[in-house]
Amino acid sequence: MKPFAYVRATSLREAAEAYAGHQDSRYLGGGTNLVDLMKLGVETPGSLIDISRLPLDRIEELPGGALRVGATVPNSDLAAHPLVRSRYPVLSQALLAGASGQLRNIATTGGNLLQRTRCPYFQDLSKPCNKREPGSGCGARDGVHRDHAVLGQSEHCIATHPSDMAVALAALDAEIELYGGEQGTRTVPATAFHRLPGDHPERDTVIRPGEIVTSVLLPPAAPGEVSVYRKARDRASYAFALASVAVVLELDRTHRVRRVALAFGGLAHRPWRATTAEERLTGVEPTPEAVRQAVGAELDQARPLRDNAYKIPLARNLACDALGTLVQSADATPRRPRTP
Structure with missing residues (x-):
């Protein structure tokens, strides 16, 4: 070293x-x-x-029901926090689906967001990788790419982002708070924090040089809101997602979708917010056929390579199953009046 x-x-x-x-x-x-x-x-x-x-290890409830999570809060503490488990089960489930218990005890909220891809070409200095060495090429495109991206990739990089937690944060419309010294502080939506590779796959996020992730802000959970995280992987534990999905759902009193947020993991260079599927589902009754058509429209954008086309039906089935489960759960959840 x-x-x-x-x-x-x-x-x-x-x-x-x-x-x-x-x-x-x-x-x-x-x-x-x-x-x-x-x-x-x-x-x-x-x-x-x-x-x-640094004093960034607190989970603080804010006026109005939002939650601020410090950047050095361990993943295990965040997953086990009573307010996270009750209000944001999708986040607790995503954290528990990642790594091992020992790693979750050490890994932090900020570090989880900033972790880099597990693409073997990125980790092997003898192989070409534009993310590690810009201009050297992408060995995975014509090499071993079973685990790689099918959405939002570029000719320069097909790596996927490894975080489970980040997928849940994207679905929850969380915000990332940053401190930049003389640059001051700023807040970035979780959906915009990670980048697609484009011509600069070496840039994982929009974070500026020297900026520090200080906290994650979770918005208040809506009355009657339900959420879930589902993950498919090669083995039952301690494995990265082949495909995953985080879903947040709220139905109105007529059994129509008031709000839905859906984010995929394991499919792209960043957590993939499924805005096409969300738009198609909002305001309609979430029947199995309506859900399948909406998710299918989202995944029609996928451009698989030789060995990873299986990810498309895998992601579709995960999302449809998760949404179906939440529809049943939302029907059984008493609805409190929404705050004006």
Whole structure:
């Protein structure tokens, strides 16, 4: 491993200043992804700015019912929090579907968002990869790509984003709060935080150099809202999604869809918000046929390669099953009056 400098920050400002003052800096939280990439030689930071001891480890309920989750809250704590389990079951389920118990105890909210692809061509220095080395080519396109993207990919990259949590956050319309030192603070919708590869697959997110993820803001859950996360993988645990889906659903009193949010994981370079399917379902009765047609219209955009076309029917069946389950659950959920 390449030698590196180490700075333990005691404040956000100190962390941002240390990042700017050291060459090739990286922020260190739980380190469950970054340290692995350093061992492989994929990441070679000149300095690590340790932010794990900053006061960002709280889950705070806000006026109106929103929830602010600090960036260093462990994944296990977030999944087990009573308010998350009761109001946002899709998020708790997504977290528990990821990694192992030991890793969830260390991995952080911010780190989960910023983890990099598990594409084997990205992790192998002997293989071409535009994400690791821009301009070197994409070895996966004509190589082994069974696990790779079928939506939103480009000629330069077909990698998928590995996070389960990020898929749930996209469906929940969460927001990511960032601190940038002299740049100030800003908030980015979870649906816009991760990028599609385009001509610059090396850029995973819209985060600016030196910015720190400080928290995730979850909006208030609507009365009668139900949600679920479903994941298909090669083995029952400790495996990344071949396809996954996060669904949030609210029905009105006439059994029509008042609001639906649907996001896919394992299909694209970022969590894929299924806006076409949502538009087709909003305002209609969610019969099995209506659901199947709406999800099918979304997945008509898919462009599979030689070995990953199976992901399309897999994702369709996951989404239809999840929506069908939620329709039954919403019918059985007492509806409180909506706040004016």
